[in-house]
Amino acid sequence: MRFGCSLQGDPDRRVSRVGTLERADIDSVSFLANPRYKRFLATTEAGAVVLDPALAGDCPTAALLTKNPYATYARIATLLYPVPAQVPGIHASAVVDESAVIDPDAYVGPMAVIEAGVHIGPRVVVGPGCVVMRDCRIGADSRLVARVTLCADVKLGERVLLHPGVVIGADGFGLAPDKGHWVKVPQVGGVDIGSDVEVGANTTIDRGAIENTTIGDGVKLDNQIQIGHNVRIGAHTIVAGCTGISGSAVIGERCMIGGQVGIAGHLSICDDTVVIGQSLVASSILKRGTYSSAFTVDEATRFRKNAARFAQLDEFVREVRRARRDPGEPSAT
Amino acid sequence: MRFGCSLQGDPDRRVSRVGTLERADIDSVSFLANPRYKRFLATTEAGAVVLDPALAGDCPTAALLTKNPYATYARIATLLYPVPAQVPGIHASAVVDESAVIDPDAYVGPMAVIEAGVHIGPRVVVGPGCVVMRDCRIGADSRLVARVTLCADVKLGERVLLHPGVVIGADGFGLAPDKGHWVKVPQVGGVDIGSDVEVGANTTIDRGAIENTTIGDGVKLDNQIQIGHNVRIGAHTIVAGCTGISGSAVIGERCMIGGQVGIAGHLSICDDTVVIGQSLVASSILKRGTYSSAFTVDEATRFRKNAARFAQLDEFVREVRRARRDPGEPSAT
Amino acid sequence: MRFGCSLQGDPDRRVSRVGTLERADIDSVSFLANPRYKRFLATTEAGAVVLDPALAGDCPTAALLTKNPYATYARIATLLYPVPAQVPGIHASAVVDESAVIDPDAYVGPMAVIEAGVHIGPRVVVGPGCVVMRDCRIGADSRLVARVTLCADVKLGERVLLHPGVVIGADGFGLAPDKGHWVKVPQVGGVDIGSDVEVGANTTIDRGAIENTTIGDGVKLDNQIQIGHNVRIGAHTIVAGCTGISGSAVIGERCMIGGQVGIAGHLSICDDTVVIGQSLVASSILKRGTYSSAFTVDEATRFRKNAARFAQLDEFVREVRRARRDPGEPSAT
Numbered sequence: 001m002r003f004g005c006s007l008q009g010d011p012d013r014r015v016s017r018v019g020t021l022e023r024a025d026i027d028s029v030s031f032l033a034n035p036r037y038k039r040f041l042a043t044t045e046a047g048a049v050v051l052d053p054a055l056a057g058d059c060p061t062a063a064l065l066t067k068n069p070y071a072t073y074a075r076i077a078t079l080l081y082p083v084p085a086q087v088p089g090i091h092a093s094a095v096v097d098e099s100a101v102i103d104p105d106a107y108v109g110p111m112a113v114i115e116a117g118v119h120i121g122p123r124v125v126v127g128p129g130c131v132v133m134r135d136c137r138i139g140a141d142s143r144l145v146a147r148v149t150l151c152a153d154v155k156l157g158e159r160v161l162l163h164p165g166v167v168i169g170a171d172g173f174g175l176a177p178d179k180g181h182w183v184k185v186p187q188v189g190g191v192d193i194g195s196d197v198e199v200g201a202n203t204t205i206d207r208g209a210i211e212n213t214t215i216g217d218g219v220k221l222d223n224q225i226q227i228g229h230n231v232r233i234g235a236h237t238i239v240a241g242c243t244g245i246s247g248s249a250v251i252g253e254r255c256m257i258g259g260q261v262g263i264a265g266h267l268s269i270c271d272d273t274v275v276i277g278q279s280l281v282a283s284s285i286l287k288r289g290t291y292s293s294a295f296t297v298d299e300a301t302r303f304r305k306n307a308a309r310f311a312q313l314d315e316f317v318r319e320v321r322r323a324r325r326d327p328g329e330p331s332a333t
Numbered sequence: 334m335r336f337g338c339s340l341q342g343d344p345d346r347r348v349s350r351v352g353t354l355e356r357a358d359i360d361s362v363s364f365l366a367n368p369r370y371k372r373f374l375a376t377t378e379a380g381a382v383v384l385d386p387a388l389a390g391d392c393p394t395a396a397l398l399t400k401n402p403y404a405t406y407a408r409i410a411t412l413l414y415p416v417p418a419q420v421p422g423i424h425a426s427a428v429v430d431e432s433a434v435i436d437p438d439a440y441v442g443p444m445a446v447i448e449a450g451v452h453i454g455p456r457v458v459v460g461p462g463c464v465v466m467r468d469c470r471i472g473a474d475s476r477l478v479a480r481v482t483l484c485a486d487v488k489l490g491e492r493v494l495l496h497p498g499v500v501i502g503a504d505g506f507g508l509a510p511d512k513g514h515w516v517k518v519p520q521v522g523g524v525d526i527g528s529d530v531e532v533g534a535n536t537t538i539d540r541g542a543i544e545n546t547t548i549g550d551g552v553k554l555d556n557q558i559q560i561g562h563n564v565r566i567g568a569h570t571i572v573a574g575c576t577g578i579s580g581s582a583v584i585g586e587r588c589m590i591g592g593q594v595g596i597a598g599h600l601s602i603c604d605d606t607v608v609i610g611q612s613l614v615a616s617s618i619l620k621r622g623t624y625s626s627a628f629t630v631d632e633a634t635r636f637r638k639n640a641a642r643f644a645q646l647d648e649f650v651r652e653v654r655r656a657r658r659d660p661g662e663p664s665a666t
Numbered sequence: 667m668r669f670g671c672s673l674q675g676d677p678d679r680r681v682s683r684v685g686t687l688e689r690a691d692i693d694s695v696s697f698l699a700n701p702r703y704k705r706f707l708a709t710t711e712a713g714a715v716v717l718d719p720a721l722a723g724d725c726p727t728a729a730l731l732t733k734n735p736y737a738t739y740a741r742i743a744t745l746l747y748p749v750p751a752q753v754p755g756i757h758a759s760a761v762v763d764e765s766a767v768i769d770p771d772a773y774v775g776p777m778a779v780i781e782a783g784v785h786i787g788p789r790v791v792v793g794p795g796c797v798v799m800r801d802c803r804i805g806a807d808s809r810l811v812a813r814v815t816l817c818a819d820v821k822l823g824e825r826v827l828l829h830p831g832v833v834i835g836a837d838g839f840g841l842a843p844d845k846g847h848w849v850k851v852p853q854v855g856g857v858d859i860g861s862d863v864e865v866g867a868n869t870t871i872d873r874g875a876i877e878n879t880t881i882g883d884g885v886k887l888d889n890q891i892q893i894g895h896n897v898r899i900g901a902h903t904i905v906a907g908c909t910g911i912s913g914s915a916v917i918g919e920r921c922m923i924g925g926q927v928g929i930a931g932h933l934s935i936c937d938d939t940v941v942i943g944q945s946l947v948a949s950s951i952l953k954r955g956t957y958s959s960a961f962t963v964d965e966a967t968r969f970r971k972n973a974a975r976f977a978q979l980d981e982f983v984r985e986v987r988r989a990r991r992d993p994g995e996p997s998a999t
Contacts, residue, residue: 074507223506224535292969351852497817592912
């Protein structure tokens with residue numbers, strides 16, 4: 001079969017759209033990957049379900065069996081919902097510098113601004129309201145959905161997908177203290193984005209201070225992430241929303257960084273590291289594994305009592321150990 | 334009286350603007366709602382003060398007495414500062430697809446882009462630089478202040494207010510791991526925003542993966558919030574700035590979620606829940622109440638000593654309990 | 667010498683660009699400020715290095731000796747990389763209200779929108795896609811890089827630098843609860859930004875509810891920061907990325923606020939305070955110092971064991987103290 005899965009049930013069943021197990025109809029294909037949705041399998045009315053062979057016996061309809069149902073579903077859905085083709089050309093309202101080189105198969109949308117020295121590759125889509133500043137290069141088949149800003153000297157690989165509000169190449173936060181003031185440090189590096197990178201809405205990636213900020217091939221960044229100057233992120237690493245990565249941090253390949261994580265500057269994180277959402281990485285991680293500093297909510301009154309005890313924890317530990325050495329000492333209250 | 338409050342003092346007193354208790358003059362109306370500002374009441378020079386009847390005796394000037402002074406002040410200020418009316422029409426610089434249906438009483442500002450199939454209702458204001466992509470629908474009296482992006486298939490109710498930089502309907506963060514790479518999962522759902530919703534500057538709301546992301550009537554979202562795909566937020570819930578809500582989370586009605594809160598995916602939070610700022614909700618909340626996991630600052634040296642003890646807390650508890658069972662065991666240091 | 671440093675080595679050495687110690691060549695000037703990069707000094711091929719006189723003996727090439735090498739480097743780099751001059755004028759595609767006053771030496775870029783009553787000072791650059799709403803004032807030599815939004819009544823001092831995606835003057839989050847709904851409180855104050863302020867990409871600064879939000883001279887804000895209504899930030903304070911500052915907080919001068927910090931509303935922080943990244947300030951700080959509530963990651967299994975103990979810490983402390991008063995009591999497990 002085309003997606004490397006085996007079929008159970010009617011081979012002539014046709015589907016034209018996707019649906020959740022709970023609400024799909026006979027014309028829809030669904031999938032089961034997250035076990036918490038298994039409860040909807042028995043009653044699904046989907047035309048077909050992509051799922052693990054181990055669950056084939058529980059599926060009341062046609063089944064597409066594969067060890068990786070989520071990825072298989074993704075590929076089927078990509079066929080069912082192709083990205084609408086864009087007729088090439090430059091919209092009459094766009095402002096394009098005469099020195100920019102734009103592939104004849106590329107599209108530049110309304111209100112876009114393309115500055116001097118820019119190169120735009122084949123089949124690139126620059127959506128409405130984007131600003132591409134001088135000397136940027138955009139590789140083939142990349143798509144700037146809308147209102148994306150590339151500051152000067154940003155390089156994108158191929159098939160890069162940038163969502164609205166993304167800003168790549170703004171100045172890093174480089175400031176030298178001097179007699180109670182801050183002196184701006186020129187940010188003269190660029191940004192190199194690999195191929196097959198996706199960047200979520202309103203995420204920001206700063207240009208390098210001297211050398212380039214670099215994002216590896218296949219990296220996926222969610223919305224509202226902040227990436228400081230000279231950060232390097234290895235290939236196929238994934239970062240969830242609202243995470244902040246400080247300047248000169250080096251993150252390995254295939255890492256999974258949760259949402260709202262803070263990563264301090266000038267440290268390194270090794271390949272295949274997992275960081276739980278809302279954690280803080282303040283020093284290098286040299287050993288692969290799963291790391292956390294994220295407390296989860298408790299009823300607030302109870303949490304505050306425990307937090308008040310935490311605020312005296314060092315004294316308490318000392319008190320307990322003193323008491324064991326000298327059982328006659330009076331206890332605090 | 335018009336605002337349902339009773340007047341104490343000169344019935345002919347007129348005010349034309351608002352002011353704080355501390356700095357208002359005789360032409361200004363002020364209010365007292367937060368008790369921490371009560372210290373400015375005795376010396377206020379405001380022409381009138383909106384406040385609770387219990388404080389009427391302390392007010393040195395005309396008083397508007399009401400059990401809800403902040404809401405009453407809000408209504409008075411709305412009358413004193415009406416939103417400037419916008420002459421309907423489409424600015425000459427806007428790019429509007431010929432298939433878009435725009436009410437003759439709506440306004441489309443300079444540099445706006447309106448794509449195919451869009452419906453814009455009466456008295457809607459689409460401010461400068463907004464991008465409204467294909468098949469969006471915007472209900473009556475809604476206002477996109479400036480530089481707002483609506484991706485395809487976003488529906489807004491009536492009286493929706495979207496501040497600059499808002500992005501609604503960008504792709505959710507749907508990625509399936511497959512042999513060390515990430516396969517993009519098409520995000521084919523839309524976004525449904527109810528009526529009377531306000532969304533703060535640079536907040537992002539992702540489109541659904543299959544079904545729609547939905548924001549209920551009267552929901553108020555502050556700035557820089559990230560809302561993942563398929564999140565559902567119940568009516569009249571309020572969320573403070575910088576909070577991140579992961580995919581498929583379901584949040585009840587009338588909740589109050591603080592700033593910088595993290596909410597994990599695929600969980601539910603019941604109606605009327607309060608979450609303190611900077612907390613993490615990692616599993617469902619089934620019982621209404623106030624929840625927290627937010628530690629507040631201490632002097633850093635002291636905090637770090639306590640945090641170092643925390644990092645050995647499990648061992649310490651075990652040690653103490655062992656010692657009580659076997660008092661002869663030597664103590665650690 | 668021009669930068670107040672003394673030269674060691676060849677006085678005719680010329681440099682034309684900057685480089686890191688590790689990769690600079692003979693035509694580049696480098697610097698050593700962060701001790702963690704000292705290991706690259708012995709083998710650097712830089713044409714000259716800016717560094718502390720104490721390290722002069724370790725420098726294998728020409729040295730520029732100064733007690734503040736980072737600030738001196740910043741000044742040299744500023745000379746080597748001048749901001750490209752902008753030919754004054756108004757781009758043909760910009761939409762400028764006839765009542766706006768624009769200095770003849772200012773520049774307004776493509777797709778910019780300038781509303782009624784705006785004043786723009788000499789040598790100001792309003793980059794592509796910016797929106798400057800009614801009655802804003804922009805002081806001399808300020809630069810809005812691209813896609814910046816200034817809502818009505820925002821005042822900028824001189825030499826202000828605003829990066830792409832910045833939104834200044836959106837409505838604050840003012841809402842009054844009333845019978846299960848939220849009543850919008852009109853936000854009628856403005857925003858005053860001092861001189862020499864820099865604001866990072868996608869940062870938002872809300873307008874005041876009644877009085878103005880104010881940012882002092884020389885304040886430097888990183889990317890993705892949220893600043894609520896009526897916040898006041900004192901001169902020369904610096905704030906790192908993703909930090910959120912709630913309404914009516916008052917922050918002193920020369921403070922250093924880390925990234926992802928949360929600052930609650932209606933409090934004050936004294937001058938010269940340092941707050942470590944990811945901390946929460948929930949009440950006023952009256953004594954200068956360094957403050958933290960930031961836990962750093964541990965191996966996740968170990969962290970969770972400790973967090974589980976934390977969730978019972980109050981009970982544990984009580985248990986231990988009871989046991990000391992009554993040694994016969996049985997221990998929990």
